[in-house]
Amino acid sequence: MSATTTPPAGQPVNRIGLLKADYDGRKTTLCPGCGHNAITGGIIQAAWEAGLEPHRVAKLSGIGCSSKTPAYFLGRSHGFNAVHGRMPSIATGVSVANRGLTLIGVSGDGDSASIGMGQFVHLVRRNVPVVYIIENNGVYGLTKGQFSATADVGSTRKTGEANRLMPIDLCALAIELGCGFVARSFSGDQKQLRPLLKAAFSHPGTAILDVISPCVTFADHEGSSKSYAAVKEHDAPLHDIEYVPYFEDITVDYEPGTTRDVDMPDGSRVVLKKLEVDYDPTDARAAIDALHDARQEGKFVTGLIYANPKAVPFGEELRLVEEPLASLGEDDLRPPKSVLDGIMASYLEGSVSASGGGG
């Protein structure tokens, strides 16, 4: 692998010897200033810092502006830009076929909260291991600014038309469905986004990251609740976040009692520094309350909203062998002739297979 080639002198490499540039993708084709580009940058930075092996990553997406972005990061990883709203089912198939891959799924609010809602909730309830990033701007960008199902009540389109329907909160939904990692962030807050991404990479099940990501073209005006100005004004962080990976021997010095730790199964640690209130991300009921209160106050709570890293991931639920199913050979997969002969003998002796009714 390319890690063996010597990097240019003076440029920093990560723990597997790769430059940050090795995590780049192709040039973005999204609008200049799009929040999604900042998230792409965050993913590149976080993947480099976490030392993800590019060949062990698969990038998956549905359809929409957000779903185009996997082409713009991790150019050394396989990518799969699927059909609208169906990234979760693709992710489920990939994950079962190859347990060794880290899946980064990128979706949008239209992709996940409308057309793909069914697949979203079922992926979450199965706890399929995927870092599921929702680039949430409240509008359909590619089709020119229609409201999505996450648009806030009262938020307006450029035409002045206001949304009157209740928004769907994908984080609240994920918590209700038992998701073990639920976070919300803002594309303009890299300091918060990067540690959340790195923590998500070490989470063994579904990690939901709902990232508010303003649409500069269709939702950055006065009256839009997801404009840069509005999000900055209403962003209410639950805590300051630091991620301590298992491979780095770092001690973070905080005054006793001012932090909470979330221990990840791989030995990494998420350190949450308390702000005004002492927020406990392991309390699902408190998490729902926080989301509810924030909505009442017209705010976005951001940070690690809920964490339960011990939730059983789907591959374990199915009790799969460690080796990827995709690499198993004929010896593993085709039972010997004696098995078929035995089955045929039982039918010759009188077994009759059961057919039957229903509708």
Added chain:
Amino acid sequence: MRSVKPLVNDFSIHVATVNGSGSQTANNVLLRSILQMGVPVSGKNLFPSNIAGLPTWFTIRVSEKGYIARVEHNDVLVVMNPETAAADVAMMGPGTLIIANDSIKMPEIPADRLVYRVPMAKLMEPITKDVKLRRLVVNMIYVGVVGGLTGIDVAEVEKALDAQLGRKPKAMELNLAAVRAGYEYAAANPPASPVPCRIERRELTRNRLLIDGNTAAALGALFGGVTFVSWYPITPSSSLVEALMGLLEKHRRDPQTGRATFGVVQAEDEIAAIGMVLGAGWAGARSMTATSGPGISLMAEFFGYGYYAEIPGVVWDVQRVGPSTGLPTRTAQADLSFAYTIGHGDTTFPVLLPGSVGECFEFGGKAFDFAERLQCPVLVLSDLDLGMNNWMTEPFEYPAKPFDRGKVLDDAALEKVAKFERYRDVDGDGIPFRTLPGAKSEKGVYFTRGSGHDEAAHYTESPVVYARNMDRLARKMQTARSLLPAPELRESPGAEVGLIAFGSSHGAMVEALDQLKAAGVDASYLRVRALPLHAAVHAFVERHPRVYVIEQNRDAQLTERLRMECPAKAGAIRHVLHYTGLPLDARTVTDGILAHEGVPVTEGASR
């Protein structure tokens, strides 16, 4: 009462019961007993869209000549359902035998039918006091009566019963008592006139077993090395996946570690089912799903995507009649055109058409080879008749060939090539090479998307590149024509008439060929086994002056395809269609062809 000789080993028994009454075990025992008498037999279950309470029928055809198709008229009727008694009896012609539970009020029956009433409730009294059990076990009384009257050796019934219930001694004892009570009653109460049907022992079923197409398909998938299954329950395909799950648990989970070499996911709908199949196929699994017409309708978008992005996966469509509600538990071959071109944009798909349970097994495994070789979703079109009914067959043969995993470049192979381009046709067959995520070599990395990609899988909207790629995909389907199973041919040298059919019609076709011969029509027969059509199909059409296509749909879907692909012969291609929801019978085929040929149809020529 007709005084003709009894029908020996050539008749049909129609059992009318209530869904959920436990008659299935009774019918299977009867079926097995006849098979054990050495006489070929087939069984068809006609059931409603209901779990319990509605009428259901089971037809057993006994045929020394080995005919297995449905017949329009039955020779023996067993009346167990008061609701349908009048209509059931009205279907029976002169000289037939009607066996009835004597508690059922019977309509007026002409004297030329032999009516045999059995006091079933009374016979059940000494067997068990449990009313619920009586209702279930009473079916075994008619098994005993039918066996006694038609000459089935009681020992064969007992053996068949043992195979079904031997592991449950209590149930075995009760059911056996009921069978014997039926036999004893028949022996002690000879009917008023000779029984019109007899079974005599033969040696025609040595090494033959009974199995349904869905179980056969599941076995095929097991030995074909399936690693990923996703599905959404739908009749008549559910029993395929249920059977497969049982087989996988037994044969592909390590008893020591409890670890599985397969994943089965019950999806939230058919869209998710095929999404998972394509995700797994993309990552290198042998992946499949099973569904029916409504399911493939929902899957259409992913089919289109899978064609363009070139991702393997296997989809079984066990066909049924149109949309529910209504006839979802009846059979049809009406998804053919849709399946072949399903999806948006210019798309065609390999479609396998198994015509027997043996082919359900064979294609159950080979479908993965074709999907991985051709890098696209492959459909297998079975139907309710083939999938859910029990068919007599030779034991399945262990696959002779190793898996074909197609053109996959692993790290070692990537080392050896100068460069890898995902969508470049390197060797002219239209099929590019692919790599799997997880491969270490950076050379193998590519990005999958729908229509806009060049040979190197880079994004492009270039009109020239798009058209070039579409032409290559068309070339790939040309490769498929000769790769997929060739048609099965029964040529009658010099015959002017050529018959073409596919799938579960095969049983009726074989019988119809004999009927046509008897009527003076000499015909060749070709059974299509896959789309796109093999060159041998075109050649068959070309060399027969008159071609008749027999299909179980209204719109003559295969006929239309043949007319398109053989335009010079379009006027010579005609069809015989059957679309009642019931399995095809030989008489419909024969009479349809005789009418086309201008040969008068003789009434009652069905035997």
